[in-house]
Amino acid sequence: MTQPSFGLIGLAVMGENLALNVERNGFPVTVYNRTTAKTDEFMATRAKGKNFKAARTIEEFVKFLDRPRKILVMVKAGKPVDAVIDQLKPLLEEGDTIIDGGNSLYEDTERRTQDLEAKKLGFVGMGVSGGEEGALNGPSLMPGGTPAAYKELEPIFTKIAAQVDDGPCVTFIGPGGAGHYVKMAHNGIEYGDMQLIAEAYDLLKNALGLDRKQLHEVFAEWNTTDELNSFLIEITADIFPQIDPDTNKPLLDQILDAAGQKGTGRWTVVSALELGVTLPTITAAVNARVMSSIKDERVAASQELTGPTGKYDGDVKAFINKIRDALYCSKICSYAQGMALLAKASSEYNYNLNLSEISRIWKGGCIIRAGFLDKIKVAFNENPQLANLLLAPEFKQTILDRQGAWRDVLATASQLGIPVPAFSASLDYFDSYRRASLPQNLTQAQRDYFGAHTYERIDKPRGEFFHTQWF
Numbered sequence: 001m002t003q004p005s006f007g008l009i010g011l012a013v014m015g016e017n018l019a020l021n022v023e024r025n026g027f028p029v030t031v032y033n034r035t036t037a038k039t040d041e042f043m044a045t046r047a048k049g050k051n052f053k054a055a056r057t058i059e060e061f062v063k064f065l066d067r068p069r070k071i072l073v074m075v076k077a078g079k080p081v082d083a084v085i086d087q088l089k090p091l092l093e094e095g096d097t098i099i100d101g102g103n104s105l106y107e108d109t110e111r112r113t114q115d116l117e118a119k120k121l122g123f124v125g126m127g128v129s130g131g132e133e134g135a136l137n138g139p140s141l142m143p144g145g146t147p148a149a150y151k152e153l154e155p156i157f158t159k160i161a162a163q164v165d166d167g168p169c170v171t172f173i174g175p176g177g178a179g180h181y182v183k184m185a186h187n188g189i190e191y192g193d194m195q196l197i198a199e200a201y202d203l204l205k206n207a208l209g210l211d212r213k214q215l216h217e218v219f220a221e222w223n224t225t226d227e228l229n230s231f232l233i234e235i236t237a238d239i240f241p242q243i244d245p246d247t248n249k250p251l252l253d254q255i256l257d258a259a260g261q262k263g264t265g266r267w268t269v270v271s272a273l274e275l276g277v278t279l280p281t282i283t284a285a286v287n288a289r290v291m292s293s294i295k296d297e298r299v300a301a302s303q304e305l306t307g308p309t310g311k312y313d314g315d316v317k318a319f320i321n322k323i324r325d326a327l328y329c330s331k332i333c334s335y336a337q338g339m340a341l342l343a344k345a346s347s348e349y350n351y352n353l354n355l356s357e358i359s360r361i362w363k364g365g366c367i368i369r370a371g372f373l374d375k376i377k378v379a380f381n382e383n384p385q386l387a388n389l390l391l392a393p394e395f396k397q398t399i400l401d402r403q404g405a406w407r408d409v410l411a412t413a414s415q416l417g418i419p420v421p422a423f424s425a426s427l428d429y430f431d432s433y434r435r436a437s438l439p440q441n442l443t444q445a446q447r448d449y450f451g452a453h454t455y456e457r458i459d460k461p462r463g464e465f466f467h468t469q470w471f
Contacts, residue, residue, distance in 0.1 A: 004028040004053060005066040006156060008074060009084055011038050014128070015074035016046060017135035018101065018160070023050050025159040030054075032061035062091040069096040070153060077104045085112060089119065097122030097149050103264055106177030106184060113145060113176050122149035125176075127183020129366035130162065138162035140366035141170035142186070142358075144179025144351075162365025169361040174351035181271075181345055182358060185338050188268030188282045190368050191261075192334035193232050195285035195422040200327045201236070203409065207312045207416050208319060212250050216240040218320060227328045227398075230370030259289040268341070275348055277341045278432075280425035281334040288421050307417040319412070322405035329399050329406045330426035335376060336389035337429065356380035390433060399430060 004027070008019045011033040023029045028051035033039045036056055043054045055061035062069065069092060073084050081100055088098060098116065100109065100123070109125030116123040127142035128135065141161045143150055150157075150172045161170040173179040204210045204218060219237035222228040244251040265286045272279040291298075312319055339355055346353035359377040363369055379392035389395055399406075410427060413420045432438060447453040454465040 010074035094120040106181040109177035164364040187264035191265035284425040325405040326409040333426035
């Protein structure tokens with residue numbers, strides 16, 4: 001076997017699958033896991049007969065790699081990544097590269113990049129999306145760092161990434177923490193997508209009374225459209241027919257309505273607040289998961305707080321189509337917010353992000369892969385300085401044509417007492433963005449009244465500030 005130059009640390013499922021992907025594409029791999037039993041199990045089962053070399057110690061792992069070494073670290077984000085890096089640093093030589101493929105906070109990646117580059121070591125913070133299946137068969141990869149470090153890794157990354165009609169789903173994202181920042185924003189958009197789908201499901205089930213067979217049919221049909229064809233819609237359709245073997249009832253109905261989260265959605269919202277970018281749909285999605293987590297409190301409240309009930313009594317098929325339109329319009333707004341955040345971060349952190357190329361690499365492999373990402377790619381390719389996705393001709397016309405249906409859905413949800421926080425936040429975003437005047441003139445007057453914070457005037461140039469001695 002050829003001496004590997006590529007190594008992987010961390011043999012949980014994502015690590016194992018990425019290692020198998022790399023080896024399958026022609027690159028021998030050395031693997032190491034802190035727990036030796038895990039390494040032995042992998043070598044005896046999934047790696048058997050393949051071009052793998054197993055190391056029992058970190059020193060042996062480094063020794064087994066040809067230079068320049070390329071080491072992918074797949075351990076839990078945070079302190080475990082720092083611990084592995086600290087172990088590797090004294091063992092590596094100039095020109096070797098460490099790749100962090102976990103969901104690390106971009107600020108940690110910036111710090112690690114500066115530290116390792118000062119020691120003449122390469123560091124790449126790489127977002128990896130696609131879950132276990134993507135890791136094995138082709139993920140979307142978002143590597144950030146130095147162009148030189150990426151160049152060393154490009155032959156491997158382009159082979160293991162998902163392949164779509166216009167190339168592999170990987171590109172050099174930008175310097176420092178750019179790759180992990182883009183992955184964080186990807187996950188924020190994913191939160192928004194999932195919440196919007198959940199709200200559409202809630203309306204279809206509880207406003208229209210659709211059963212699981214009908215729900216499957218609706219989502220399966222939506223997945224055939226150019227607008228909503230996506231991985232998340234596809235798996236949603238697949239979920240409804242699944243029967244729980246223990247109860248012989250629909251499995252979905254046996255799942256507790258308390259959603260978990262690992263933090264990337266919250267990081268996205270925090271970063272947006274720090275940069276002054278509005279993300280109402282993604283924020284609503286994060287809040288919805290938090291609200292879902294207080295299950296016992298909600299159950300108790302349901303015994304005391306009342307509201308409207310009932311079913312929609314109009315044309316069911318027509319209303320299903322309105323929900324579809326509301327979902328698509330809201331989805332456009334959610335992506336518009338995510339792209340606006342990336343544009344601001346690119347400017348603020350000098351990432352020089354290519355939003356068209358980022359849209360392209362999200363077309364395959366990743367969780368938010370969807371047909372309409374090609375339209376986003378085209379929109380930013382035609383106008384790289386596009387201020388907001390809502391202003392792209394196709395998306396603008398789509399919302400102008402369908403906003404009536406969107407508003408009808410929200411009105412009906414309100415009348416029936418069905419919460420649709422992400423749908424509502426998306427429409428509020430659209431309505432706020434399209435208005436030349438908002439009521440924050442009153443907010444600014446209040447601030448000046450109680451705190452002398454000053455204000456600008458509509459009849460004076462921007463940047464001139466005034467204060468009034470109020471009553």
